[in-house]
Amino acid sequence: MARSVTTQHKTIATIAAWIVALLIFFPILYTIITSFKSEQEAIQGFNLIPSGTFESYIEVQAQSGYFKFFLNSVLLSVGSTILALLVAIPAAWSMAFAPTKRTKDILMWMLSTKMMPAVAVLFPIYLIFRNLGLLDSRIGLMIMLMLINLPIVVWMLYTYFREIPGEILEAARMDGASLWNEIIYVLTPMAVPGIASTMLLNIILAWNEAFWTIRLTTTEAAPLTAFISSFSSPQGLFWAKLSAASTLAIAPILIMGWFSQKQLVRGLTFGAVK
Amino acid sequence: MATQQTRSLARFMMAPSVVLLLVWMVVPLALTLWFSFQQYNPLNPIRDGFVGFSNYALFYSNPAFLQSILNTLTLVVSVLLITVIGGILLALLIDQPMWGQGIVRILVISPFFVMPPVAALVWKNMIMHPQYGVFADIARFFDAQPIDWFGQHPMLAIVIIVAWQWLPFATLILLTALQSLDGEQKEAAEMDGAGFVSRFIYLTLPHMSRAITVVILIQTIFLLSVYAEILVTTNGGPGYASTNLPFLVYQKALLEFKIGQASAGGIIAVILANIVAFFAMRAVGKNLDK
Structure with missing residues (x-):
C-alpha cells in the first residue's frame, strides 16, 4: 500500500x-x-526537426571570422583567471593560516568592492584605458576582468583553505619542514581541489562578463560577448546564423557549468550556503 | 617565536590583492566624483570648468531620470519576486524522489551559464519575435494576434528574460539548502501528523531563510546593473520605456558625451548600490561568524 x-x-x-x-x-x-537549419527553414514556423545542415556554422566563420572572437574569449577568461589566482592565492593563504583581528574586515571590504556599480566608473576607466593605449587590447581587458573577479577568487580560496586542518601544518613544522617546504609539499596538494574549483567558476564568470568586454573593445580584443551583441541590429535573414554563433558561444561554458554546480553555490554565496 | 616573521610575511602576501583593489576602487571613483562637478565635453572643450551641483540638478530634472529609477526598481523587484517564489517551488519539486533527477537539475541550471547577450538575443529573435518567434507561432495556432513584446511591453519582456537567467541560480542555491535539511527532523514532523503545508511553514521555510536572504542580496547586486540585456534588445526604448539607471548613465557618457551629467548619475548609482550593500554586508558578515 x-x-x-x-x-x-x-x-x-x-x-x-x-x-x-x-x-x-x-x-x-x-x-x-x-x-542546424538553413535560413529559409528557420523562419518557416515552429519545427523541432532540422535538416541537419552545417551551413550556418560555415557562414558565421566565413562572414565574420568567428574563430578570432572565440579565441579572444578563451584567452581573456583563462588569462584573467590565472592572473587573479596569482594575486589571490598568497592573500587567501595568509588570511586562512595567519588570521589577524583585521582579517574579517579586509575580507568584507574586498567583497564591498564587488558592489560598486560598473557604470559609475565607466568614463574614468574609458579615459584611463584610452590614455594608456589599452582600449581594445587583450591585456587591458584581462586586467579589468581580473580586478572585477578578484574579490570572489580571494573569498572562495579563503573558504577552501580554511578547511585545511592546521594540525597538519604543525606536524610538518615539528618534523622540521621549512615554511617553503610546508607550502610546496603539504599545503599545495591539499589546496589543489579548491584552487581548481575556484578557477572553474572564475572562467565561467569571466567568459560571460558583458559590460566591460563590450564597452572596452572594438575589433582586436573583442570576445564572444561583444561579437554576439553585434547581432542586435539584424540584417536580412540571420536566425540560423545567430543560433549557430550562440550555440558555439555557450557550449563550452555550459558543459563546464554542469560540472561546477556545487562550486557555483559556494563561490557565489561566499561560503554562506554549502 | 616565528609569529613575528609569519605576521610580516602574511602582510607581504596580502599586499598585492589589497593594493590592487584599493587602486581599482579609489582612483576611478574619485575621478567620477570630480567629473560630476565639472562641465566636461571632449567634443567641445571651450566651456569646460567647475560647475558645482548643476550636473546633479540637470540629471535630476531630466524626465528620463525618474523613469530610469522606476525601471531599475521594477526590474529588481519583479525579478526577485519571480525567482525567489519560483525558485522555492522548483527546489521543492526537484527535491522530491524522481527518475532522472540529475538531468532535471542540469536542464534547470543551464540558463545561468548563457552569456547575457546570447540570452537576450535568443529570447528577442527566437521566442518573442512578433513574426518568427515561438510565441507568435503559438498565438497564430490559437488564431490570436501575436504580441509585439519589445514595442508594446518592453519592460515586461526584459523582466522575463532576466528572470529566466536568474531563476536557475535561485533554484540551485535553495535546493542546496533544502537538501541539507535533516531527514530525521522531517520524519519526526511527519510522524507527529504535520501536513505538507505546516511542515513547509514551520520547518522547511525557517531552514531556508538564510539561503533566501543570500539569494535576494546577491541577485540585487547583479540586477541593479543589468546592461547587456537592454543594449541588445530595446536599446532603452521605445523612448525611455526600458532605460534603467546604468543604461541612462551609459547613454549620457558614451553616446551624448555629457560626462558631467553621466558622472552625477554614476554617483547616484553608487549611493543606491551602497544602500543595498549595507544590508548585504551585514547578512553575509553574520554568516561568516558561524
Missing part, C-alpha cells in the same frame, strides 16, 4: 519536474536545433 503511493508520488513528481525543466531549457534547445 505505502509502496504504491510512493511509486505514484514518484511518477507525478517525475512528470511535473521534467515538464518544467524542459520548458526552462527550451530556449537553449531551440537555439541548438535552429543552428
Whole structure:
C-alpha cells in the first residue's frame, strides 16, 4: 500500500519536474536545433526537426571570422583567471593560516568592492584605458576582468583553505619542514581541489562578463560577448546564423557549468550556503 | 617565536590583492566624483570648468531620470519576486524522489551559464519575435494576434528574460539548502501528523531563510546593473520605456558625451548600490561568524 503511493508520488513528481525543466531549457534547445537549419527553414514556423545542415556554422566563420572572437574569449577568461589566482592565492593563504583581528574586515571590504556599480566608473576607466593605449587590447581587458573577479577568487580560496586542518601544518613544522617546504609539499596538494574549483567558476564568470568586454573593445580584443551583441541590429535573414554563433558561444561554458554546480553555490554565496 | 616573521610575511602576501583593489576602487571613483562637478565635453572643450551641483540638478530634472529609477526598481523587484517564489517551488519539486533527477537539475541550471547577450538575443529573435518567434507561432495556432513584446511591453519582456537567467541560480542555491535539511527532523514532523503545508511553514521555510536572504542580496547586486540585456534588445526604448539607471548613465557618457551629467548619475548609482550593500554586508558578515 505505502509502496504504491510512493511509486505514484514518484511518477507525478517525475512528470511535473521534467515538464518544467524542459520548458526552462527550451530556449537553449531551440537555439541548438535552429543552428542546424538553413535560413529559409528557420523562419518557416515552429519545427523541432532540422535538416541537419552545417551551413550556418560555415557562414558565421566565413562572414565574420568567428574563430578570432572565440579565441579572444578563451584567452581573456583563462588569462584573467590565472592572473587573479596569482594575486589571490598568497592573500587567501595568509588570511586562512595567519588570521589577524583585521582579517574579517579586509575580507568584507574586498567583497564591498564587488558592489560598486560598473557604470559609475565607466568614463574614468574609458579615459584611463584610452590614455594608456589599452582600449581594445587583450591585456587591458584581462586586467579589468581580473580586478572585477578578484574579490570572489580571494573569498572562495579563503573558504577552501580554511578547511585545511592546521594540525597538519604543525606536524610538518615539528618534523622540521621549512615554511617553503610546508607550502610546496603539504599545503599545495591539499589546496589543489579548491584552487581548481575556484578557477572553474572564475572562467565561467569571466567568459560571460558583458559590460566591460563590450564597452572596452572594438575589433582586436573583442570576445564572444561583444561579437554576439553585434547581432542586435539584424540584417536580412540571420536566425540560423545567430543560433549557430550562440550555440558555439555557450557550449563550452555550459558543459563546464554542469560540472561546477556545487562550486557555483559556494563561490557565489561566499561560503554562506554549502 | 616565528609569529613575528609569519605576521610580516602574511602582510607581504596580502599586499598585492589589497593594493590592487584599493587602486581599482579609489582612483576611478574619485575621478567620477570630480567629473560630476565639472562641465566636461571632449567634443567641445571651450566651456569646460567647475560647475558645482548643476550636473546633479540637470540629471535630476531630466524626465528620463525618474523613469530610469522606476525601471531599475521594477526590474529588481519583479525579478526577485519571480525567482525567489519560483525558485522555492522548483527546489521543492526537484527535491522530491524522481527518475532522472540529475538531468532535471542540469536542464534547470543551464540558463545561468548563457552569456547575457546570447540570452537576450535568443529570447528577442527566437521566442518573442512578433513574426518568427515561438510565441507568435503559438498565438497564430490559437488564431490570436501575436504580441509585439519589445514595442508594446518592453519592460515586461526584459523582466522575463532576466528572470529566466536568474531563476536557475535561485533554484540551485535553495535546493542546496533544502537538501541539507535533516531527514530525521522531517520524519519526526511527519510522524507527529504535520501536513505538507505546516511542515513547509514551520520547518522547511525557517531552514531556508538564510539561503533566501543570500539569494535576494546577491541577485540585487547583479540586477541593479543589468546592461547587456537592454543594449541588445530595446536599446532603452521605445523612448525611455526600458532605460534603467546604468543604461541612462551609459547613454549620457558614451553616446551624448555629457560626462558631467553621466558622472552625477554614476554617483547616484553608487549611493543606491551602497544602500543595498549595507544590508548585504551585514547578512553575509553574520554568516561568516558561524
